[in-house]
Amino acid sequence: MTLTVKEKKDVEIEISEAWCKGCVICVDYCPHDVLIMERGKAKVANLAACTACMLCELHCPDFAIVVRDKSKE
């Protein structure tokens, strides 16, 4: 997945530690390695790389990750 030129995204990612079950699906889906696993929970490691493609939020089975694309709101 080559990174095309992308304009600066104003994105917020919120992860619920209580609901995340550490299934790694979000990390697996993220095309830009924004997320990592830490102590069995998902964690934002590289927010700048996020393009708000929503794949993580779409496929998190536990409603534990929310991606807010400020530029769209």
Added chain:
Amino acid sequence: MFNYDQYLRITKFPLIWCPGCGDGIVLKSLVRAIDKLGLEKDSVCMVSGIGCASRLTGYVDFNTLHTTHGRAMTFATGVKMAKPDLHVIVITGDGDATAIGGNHYIHAARRNIDLTVILFNNHIYGMTGGQVSPTTPKGMLASTAPYGSMDHTFNISGLAQAAGASFVARASVHNGVQLENYIAKAIQNKGFSLVEAMSPCPTAYGRRNRLGAGVDMIEDLKRDAVPYSKAKKMTPEELEGKVVTGIFINEEHPECRSEYQKIIDRFQKEK
């Protein structure tokens, strides 16, 4: 960001399903489909049977009915026939719908009653600890198939098609958006609409068959998925182990309740 909360009974969270189970992804696609169609929450009635997937009805803010094992479609038929303006959605699993519920499944399809059936296919009885199901692939292990499942498996979508369903599709949790689109089409279809949702069970099925965690099983689904258009040109050997996704049937058939309404309109005294 999609606002799921407006459709959920948040106080019941977190979800009961195991880490990596795909059922939560189907729930998300279902909620987005309902939102896309702009359905009033009061007008949605969700009916589930017994099994992991069937616990879904406890988490959603609709008229919800958690029935007995295998019988969800009969309760749903009663709801729909008595109050046709309700959007009735059935939540069921491969065991719930095609083993104990098989007779009701084919008859609901034969009647072509306006129900949207979301059938979570995880190839196993998850809730009860991993027993073999009518869709456990041959040779795969289960708690009651310690030497490998021996029986031929049901083609769930084929069953509905043969019985008379007017909308039959299969999708998988590896593609939540496609699942959402098919569910929305299924709800819109005025007749028996089946969406078979492939959803992996890492705990009971994945672990026993060394298929890795949920995320690995979802990767496998991505790898094995074949669009219906392509699958039509493939040989049975080439399709071995593949998961054919797509809309198999999308036809207009007379719908049970609407046909019955014609009888009421003809005979009802001005009561």
Added chain:
Amino acid sequence: MSEKSNGKARVITGNEACAEGALAAGMRFFAGYPITPSSEIAEVLSAKLPKYGGVFLQMEDELGSIGAIIGASLTGTKTMTATSGPGFSLMQENLGYAVMTEVPCVIVNVMRGGPSTGLPTLPSQGDVMQARWGTHGDHQIIALAPFSVRETFDLTVRAFNLAEKYRTPVILLMDEIIGHVNEKVYLPSEDEINVFDRIRPTGSLEEYLPYEHTKSRVPAMADFGSGYRYHVTGLAHDETGFPTNKASEINKLMDRLDQKISMNREDIIDFDEYMMEDAEIAILSYGSTARSSRHAVRLARENGINVGLMRLRTIWPFADEEIKKISEKVKLWIVVEMNRGQIAHEVEWAVAGKIPVFKVNRIDGDPINPLQILEKIKELANVQL
């Protein structure tokens, strides 16, 4: 139910009277499956329901039939199914579901010879204990038993009123004789019948507790689609309707489900007494067998033996207190029923040995005839009186 009628005499069967009674009670959804000797109920309703704006549905089996009537009832519709022994056996799990989720509906069992395929065209009363304990787990149930075509109409209406009033399934125990016998009847017109409708909530969605531990023990029941989006489950649940494993909540639910019926036994239990004023021997009977018993009472009196009949119209909950009271006035009981003494055992339990309880039974498919009862009366009169 008074004997008033709209003046038009009709000659109909018990099965037809059951169908008419259901419509008069406001039943607008029937789901059933063919089975002798109850199929006529379905046949009549398949023709009549559309005229009332109602829905008839033949399902693929009895499991589907009771599943459908429970689903339909949740939309606020009065619903019914009708079957016989084999089908009634298949309905047990969902009957328990309707008890646990407190969904009003009426299940008619036109009893035939059992067990198994048994005697499909011949009468029996062999399912009365199944009506009480057929479904698994501790529970209460209401079951009524008519003994004539007119009373079948009346008790069908009563079954719906009790189902709606106590938010529970009610079983109507007919037998093949009652189902198929033709009798001249004067049926009351719609306005002569009082019909009870379930209590619906009036407060807000947030406040609504679908399984509230109310003083009456009968919580209000909202119709699906009416704005009270609530959850219905067969799992043990708390007052909000959601699953619970907390012992205290489970006890509260189980107590309420029991008290809902046991606290209201006076309203539910119903029987009549025939020549009991000076009776020394009391016959207890119900359903079609009670007709032979009445005749036997008259024959016995002609032979100078003071016999009376207590006829149960409500089988469950059982009239044990009332039987205890009568036991203080009579010398012995004879329980007459087309099974091997299923209700006789309940009478023995209630009487607790104070006076003897004898049985007259028949399970060969023939009805018990009055002379068979008279013979027993004479035999006991010489010995016991």
